[in-house]
Amino acid sequence: MNVTPLGTIGYMISSLAFIFGIRQLGSPATARNGNRVAAAGMLLALIVTELLLGAHNYAFIIPTMLVAAAIGAYASRAVRMTAMPQMVAMFNGMGAGAAMFIGVGDFRDLTAIGNLAPTESITILLSCLIGSLSFTGSAVAFAKLQELMTGRPIVYPAQKPLNGALFAAIVVVGIVLVAMGHGIGLLALYIVMALVLGVTFVLPVGGADMPVIISLLNSFTGTAAAMTGFVLGNNVLIVAGALVGASGAILTQLMSKAMNRSLANVLFGAFGQVQAGAGATEGGTVRSASVEDVAALLAFAQQVVIAPGYGLAVARGQHDVKELADQLEKRGVTVKYAIHPVAGRMPGHMNVLLAEANVPYPALREMDDINPEFSRTDVVLVIGANDVVNPAARNQPGSPIYGMPILNVDSAKTVVVLKRSMATGFAGIDNPLFYEPNTLMLFGDARDSLQKLVAEIKHEYPA
């Protein structure tokens, strides 16, 4: 926009706030402050924009912003910690949708005075394409995580060629649009195709890989924002969009690496399909234990390690875990928590969950730190975790998770698995751990089992 020197300086300050904010988000001690610095930068950018634009259709815009802000604030406050991943997906989709509509608005506005120059149409089309793709992609990710649809990969014949053909068609229509410099009908077709591609692109990705997909779509939306910045000639859009686009790409890489997979494998591997025979465990027997057995084991242990997973988050048992740990510590048992980097549905999920229950931070141990300790551990409590403790990752080259670093809980004296049933984990593969001779299964809802354990220990083994 017609940026005054003061406006440019305002945009510069908010760009700096974004850079500084992202930097601070990278360290636990400063992260919260970083988020606030970025939010302040955002507020400044919005104020500067409104001042630059002057009086326009405020009658529509201000109420719209107030209502959206109220809904956004309410939704993000009301959501439970377990639902955070899908909230991120939802807000990401909204930003992407905004970028898509901005592209359409710019297109209509500019074509009202004549044909678009290629430099204008290319950036508009890119913001429409990336925005649309990320919009419906995020919607599918949301639906999968919210379990509105199956979390399993959805595959159909010729999926990749069809997606490829759709993408090629989008590119062709895009080229025609650039050459023509106008044509709202063709733009609508272009956008519909991009919206469809967003859906078909995320369908084959399994629920366990959703964090990686959300991170990738987040990076996309950042890039789409930068594209709108090109259209509008606005540096704060370009800077913020490029920062998010690039950092999101790196983050996506880091997350795939934490699962020992390539990004291509996440996107196209249809990971978590029902694997015929792979990793199947024949002839194993499962030993089921009672609450009383497990309580006794725990009460007389020297060291107990708790390995939490998504099941704990679902059962909302974090406070009960803490209480169990408190009871055990009163008896002089050392309690530690083994945090796998991808336990739960997002990296850091377990840290957030346990921090909510006031579990002391030093007791949370990262995988590399805790793995050597399992051989000195009397009891490992696996609560709602499955794939991250699956020894198939270590010793079954045919297994789809082979090579993924896991928590080596099976080297402990006794492993107690709290689980609702023998169902497979999110990756959909069998877990040989359950058939190990030193493994006991405590079936039932994690929270319920934990409460019974606490009651039993309080009653039978007071400190």
Place this chain on the structure above:
Amino acid sequence: MILADVGVSNQTLAEGLFVFALAAFLGFVLISKVPATLHTPLMSGTNAIHGIVLVGALAVAAVAHDVVGDIIAVVAVFLGTMNVVGGFVVTDRMLEMFKKRPTPGGGKDGDPPR
């Protein structure tokens, strides 16, 4: 009013690319060494930052010249605002969890982070 009237493109595509390249490089550098526990909040925080599209939505709103244009602008502004507000609040809630680490002295909710 049309986009050109608010002087939208007072910078060339090449100048924009210059800024884009520098900012993208900065984005790569900033994230390359981040502990895994912060991946989720970082994703969420950057998710809020791309809510900057709201600036673009406001610009589109300012130049909308017919009812369809107004509707497009209102939808864009609505989505952009949700992205900004929801994004920052969700991130703050996540990071609030990190703060509540009781020190050996027994921390309370109101304690400053370390």
